[in-house]
Amino acid sequence: MSEPHPTIAIDLVLDRHLTKDVLRAILHSILFHRLFGTVKPKTFEILDVTMPGVADPDMESLIDEKVDAFWKGVDGGVSKSGQIIVTFSEKKPKKTTWFQVYAGEEEIPWEQWIISAEIRQPKSDQDRQTFDANLASTLTNSLRTMLTHTSSERGRMAVPLITEAQSISPFPIKMVVKVGGVDVG
Structure with missing residues (x-):
């Protein structure tokens, strides 16, 4: 049986004024370290900390959508805490049975x-x-x-073989926002 995929946790305590900026910077930094296509870099300055980012309209739109969903969830709700979960997966053919010739593809998190x-x-x-x-x-x-994990042996070994390099990410990226344990947005 294979080892489960690595899970990296980042815990933040934020104030209302910096919440959106910090979450955008953190998500951009993760993507900066995990996108394998041609990445046009950008930077974020937060409290004198410079964080790398990705200048890509699709990635920026995805990040903005998830940060806004997080903000709406905590701003209007009872809970003042939540999570944004970023999952990188690879597409693999589903295992076939005797009666199925093609079962489609499934996303396996890495x-x-x-x-x-x-x-x-x-x-x-x-x-x-x-x-x-x-x-x-x-x-x-x-x-x-981020740097320690992505440059470590375990972090490098987690990345599947790249077989397609047509886009900025050869792997599906899924972002889920949870506030009070409930999916938001």
Whole structure:
């Protein structure tokens, strides 16, 4: 039996003003490290932390859609925390049986990133400074996690053989937003 796919967790504590920007930057950074086509880079500056991104209209649209869904879920709901789950998969033919000649394709995950975010509001200026310093440290550590994982033996071995290089990603990418354990958007 094969080993399950790697799952990488990133935990964030955000304030209302930076939530969308931070989530966009984190998602862009993950894609920057996991897209295998020709990537036009861009950068995000958040609290003096420079994060890589991808200047691709389709990827930007996908990220904006998921960040907006997350925001609507936490802004209007009771829960002030949620997750954005990014899954990279490969398409493989379904296993055939004696009675089926072609059963179609299925997506088999090879890596998953779970970004958990909780929204809190600093209560004073002193609290804000501490909050911002902690967030900057968390963003730096998140980048370190991305780099360490994607350059590690396990991170490299997780990537399936690339057989098609027509687009920016030869693999299906799925992003799911959950707020309070319920899929949103």
